[in-house]
Amino acid sequence: MGASHSKQDTEQVFYNPVPIQVSSELATQLSDTSLSPEVSPTRHAILDQSVRAKISAEAARLRGQRDSSHDHDDDTSSSDGLGGVDIVQREIEAALERENLDRERGMAGDATTAAAAGADGAHGDVKNSTVLLGDLEEVRQKVDRYRVRASLADHLGVKETREAVASCYQANPTSTLNCWSEVAAFRSAVAELEQQYVDSLR
Structure with missing residues (x-):
């Protein structure tokens, strides 16, 4: 209704007096980081969760098959199926545990090697769970000493x-x-x- 009577603004275009340029070093760095095969820690955690979900779904499916086969055949195949599923599940859990420990050790790095070399590694400051538990216990002891003093x-x-x-x-x-x-x-x-x-x- 009132649109025909409203005043239309003219379009204004502003031009930059200095052309925008990107240095070749920045372009190279951006292209290198976009093509790098390294997976970010958040992406790695998401992938780890999805793998764990698939494993648990597969284990649930195998349990369902075992239960259905147990209902159909009580004599011979049920005992073989029970042992097989449990063994496979234990092997999968052991493999995942070994993989996680290896990854933790790799990310933590060897502090003595890094100190001897004098170079800081990218993942050298990441601590594994045992070191963190030790640090936590040390902090608890300090708090206890403070409380005793106070x-x-x-x-x-x-x-x-x-x-x-x-x-x-x-x-x-x-x-x-x-x-x-x-x-x-x-x-x-x-x-x-x-x-x-x-x-x-x-």
Whole structure:
């Protein structure tokens, strides 16, 4: 309705005064990365999941066949089918486990070799699960030591002087300046505790 009365904007085209150019090094790098056979870790995880899904589907199909053959024939073939499926499944799981361990070792790299060579590998900083568990245990031990240091059992002097200041303030509500000695004792106890904490971090 109102479209015929609205004003049409003229199309504006802006031209770049400097032509856009891509360096040959960038073009080579982009073409090399697009043609590289390396699989990204996310793509590798997706492929690994799909392989695992196919294996589990095949195992479920084999179990179904085993159950149906077990229903039809109780005597001879059922015992042979049970053992065969279980053996195949165990072999597949063992092969996958070996493959994952080999891949983990390859990605982790040999730290001593990399240190001796002085070169950082692309995957040298990736840690395997046993190293990560060791690091986690080390962090837990540090947290436990910190908690032990921070416990109030070690800070009885601070606790006693704090209670002395509080009782003095309660005894002298109108003349709080009479509690200067308790406050000074509290400050010195806190300063001593701070010094102990700083020394424990060294």
